[in-house]
Amino acid sequence: MPPLPVGERAATTLSDPDPLLKENPMALTNQRVDVPVIVDESKCLEKCVACIEVCPLDVLVKNPETGKAYMKYDECWFCLPCEKECPTNAITVQIPFLLR
Amino acid sequence: MNIQYLQTDFLVVGGGTAGTMAAIKAKQVSPESDILILEKANIRRSGAIAMGMDGVNTAVIPGNSTPEQYTREITIANDGILNQKAVYETGRLGFEVIQELESWGVKFQKDHEGNYDLKQVHRVGKYVLPMPEGKDLKKILARQVKRHKVRVTNRVMATRVMVQDGRVIGAVGLDVRSGDFVVIQAKAVVLCTGACGRLGLPASGYLYGTYENPTNAGDGYSMAYHAGAELTNIECFQINPLIKDYNGPACAYVASPFGAYTANAEGHRFISCDYWSGQMMLEVYKELNSGKGPVHLKMYHLDDDTINEIETILWANERPSRGRFHEGRGEDYRTHGVEMNISEIGLCSGHSASGVWVNERAETTVPGLYAAGDMASVPHNYMIGAFVYGRIAGENAMDYLQDLEHIEPDADFLKAEQERIYQPLNQANGVPHTQVEYKLRRLVNDYLQPPKSPTKMDIGLQKFVAYEDTLDIMGASDPHELMRCMEVHFIRDCAEMAARASLYRKESRWGLYHYRLDHPEKNNDEWFCHVNLKKSESGHMELFKRAVEPYIVDVNLENEVYDVAVR
Incomplete structure (x- = not known):
């Protein structure tokens, strides 16, 4: 999948389909949000977990299909270790939209 | 769900400033012991x-100030309510901490003669030592933890401290990735889990847009409470003047040592000192409500070289984003003041005085349980205080646990x-x-953000108590x-503590931190004391007065009132 332009990546669209939604589709909704951590998938290395390991809030994971990192949980302190420790400069941290 | 059983001599909960130092110091005094972070x-x-x-x-730093002067400064800034012996230790041992950090590669600013380049930010003394290259402090500490052969278990969050036979026997937690239930037996435990930084809701509405690292959710306050330890001065909130x-x-x-200062909309000073205190926050509150707001950090009168230097420091350290x-808003220190606001409330002794009660040996009131850093009650302790109390906790815990054996955790408790x-x-x-x-957290804002009103706080308290049931309807999928x-x-535990402690102290103290509209004045006759709380035998939150320990440094509080208003 080509990287989405900044600001159009939705955290929830990449997550695994929730089995609960099938059971009780009215209970939860998938809400599209603008997330602060943007990963350039053309630079992200499949075997590297540097950003995932340093994130204090543990919000980054690998997409099992592509091996690329993405922000799964919109819980960011915009503190920058992920960006600083990425060996290929694949990560850009934006100030969260609500604060920007 | 799997269960992991771990065993260690000394368990350090939280590997930040205080925790890494506690573990390193414990290893230094007892290299044969097993230490786990x-x-x-x-x-x-x-x-x-x-x-x-x-x-x-x-x-x-010797030659610049003394522990006595420092203790006096903090006594006045904290309106007299403190254990001076505990604050004195931060002054006495801070220099050794700085020297040790230096030996590990941490750089502190020095003048051209090689002396520490101290700056005045406090009201009287010079206690601020810049470290413009301090961005990798945590990496340096992590390296020392490894060198000292301390064991580290990352991505496990402690949820409860275990207490049996009148002493601490370990802790339990959750592996936040595998979901394992983790049981750790230990002969002594130090809690170093930082502030309760997610108490009030930031005005932005973003849950994690907090001053504190949002991982610090008041874990240690809650765990110490459920372990039966006393907490103190919880009504002395942390409220900061922030961007x-x-x-x-x-x-x-x-920036203030370079000539910057906090100004009102007209560009005039309204406080004489930029050191964070409740009294200073009250002046900011008054200014914002006087029609002279917004207030801003003013730097646009400084020359370009100075601003370049300030930018280099501010954009590389602490909060580099x-x-x-500023860039995203098209704002520049050369042309714009940095608009400031009053933050939501939190609990943090590092900046104010609310924490788990500890004495000058970092002991809580539960045998074998220590606390250090932002969550322990030594006021205005900041980073050096966290290092000092990490050290004190580590050294004393190793002494305490020498002849102790592990105790098997109670199966019913674990279940x-x-x-x-x-x-x-x-x-x-x-x-x-x-x-x-x-x-x-929105309810915390609605009912606890100062100025405090008793009826509102009563409503808040009822809602926080009722929220126990709301916790039961939470769902999670991983x-x-x-x-x-x-x-x-x-x-939730912290919110209830904050409401009860604020209702209990029927006076105003610490400026905005505990400004009660129904008791707007300080009342030393009735309230020159700590307000402590703990979980009673029956499981209820019990509040009581605890006398202030006799001073070891003379301060005449009648004459020396902390006042930073510009009139």
């Missing part, structure tokens, strides 16, 4: 100084705690933690969400 994130980048720190704020919306420091501690925040932690998984379509937390659910439990 339990960290919910990764110690390489965790805690309040995850991205380093731009300076030391409480450095007592509006960004909610981080502007930062006057860095400040630069891109009950397992049920509590994993309950949200049974109802994955329950209310998400995000919504439960948002509403709780271990990460379970971690957040447990954090909401911590936050």
Whole structure:
């Protein structure tokens, strides 16, 4: 999948389909949000977990299909270790939209 | 769900400033002992100084100041309510900490003669020592932890301290990735889990847009409470003057020694001192409500070279994303003041005085349980205080546990705690933690943000108590969400403590931190004391007065009132 332009990546669209939604589709909704951590998938290395390991809030994971990192949980302190420790400069941290 | 059993001599809960130092010092005094750091994130980048720190704020350096002078300064700034012996230790041992950090490669600013280049930010003395290259402080500490052969378990969040036979016997927690239930037996435990930084809701509405590292959800306050330990001065909230919306420091501690200052909309000074205190916050509150707001950190009168230097420090340390925040708004220190706002409330002794009660030996009131750093009650302790108290806790704990044996944890306790932690998984379509937390913290703003009104706080208290039932309807679908659910439990406990302590102290003290509209004056006759609380035998929150320990440094509080208003 080509990287989405900044600001159009939705955290929830990449997550695994929730089995609960099938059971009780009215209970939860998938809400599209603008997330602060943007990963350039053309630079992200499949075997590297540097950003995932340093994130204090543990919000980054690998997409099992592509091996690329993405922000799964919109819980960011915009503190920058992920960006600083990425060996290929694949990560850009934006100030969260609500604060920007 | 798997269960992991671990055993160690000394368990350090939280691998930030205080925790890494506690573990290192414990190893230094007892190299044969097993020391384990339990960290919910990764110690390489965790805690309040995850991205380093731009300076030391409480450095007592021989030749510049003395522990007596420092104790006097903090006594006055904290309106007299403190254990002076505990504050004195920060002054006495801080220099050794700085020297040791230096030997590990941490750089502190020196003048051209090689002397420490101390700056005045406090009202009287010079205690601020810049460290413009402090961005990798945490990496340096993590390296020392490894060198000292301390064991580290990352990504496990402690949820409860275990107490049996009148002493601490370990802790339990959750592996936030695998979802394992983790049981750790230990002969002594130190809690170093930082502030309760997710108590009030930031004005931006973003749950994690906090001043503190949002991993610090009041874990230690809650765990100490449930372990039966006393907490103190919880009504002395942390409220900071922060960059509006960004909610981080502007930062006057860095910029004021260069000539920057806090100004009103007209560009005039209204406070004489930029050191954070409740009294200073009350002046900011008054100014914002006087029609002379907004207030801002003023730097646009400084020359270009000076501003370049300030930018270099502020955009590399502590909260390095400040630069891109300003840039995104097209704002420049050369032309714009940094608009400031009053933050939501939190609990943090590092900046104010609310914490788990500790004495000058870092002991809580539960045998074998120690506390250090932002969550322990030594007021205005900042980073150096966290290092000093990490050291004190580590050294004393090793002395304490020498002849102790492990105790087998109670099976009923473990079963009950397992049920509590994993309950949200049974109802994955329950209310998400995000919504439960948002509403709780919005209620904290509605009912506890000063100025405090008794009727409002009563309503808030009822809502926080009733929120126990709301916690039961939270749902989670993975271990990460379970971690957040447990954090909401911590936050709720802190909210209840904050309401009860604020209702109990029927006077005003510490400026805005405890400004009660129904008792607007300080009342030393009745309230020159700590307000402590603990969980009673019957499981209720019990509040009581604790006398202030006799001073070891003479301060005449009638004559020396902390006043920073410009009139």
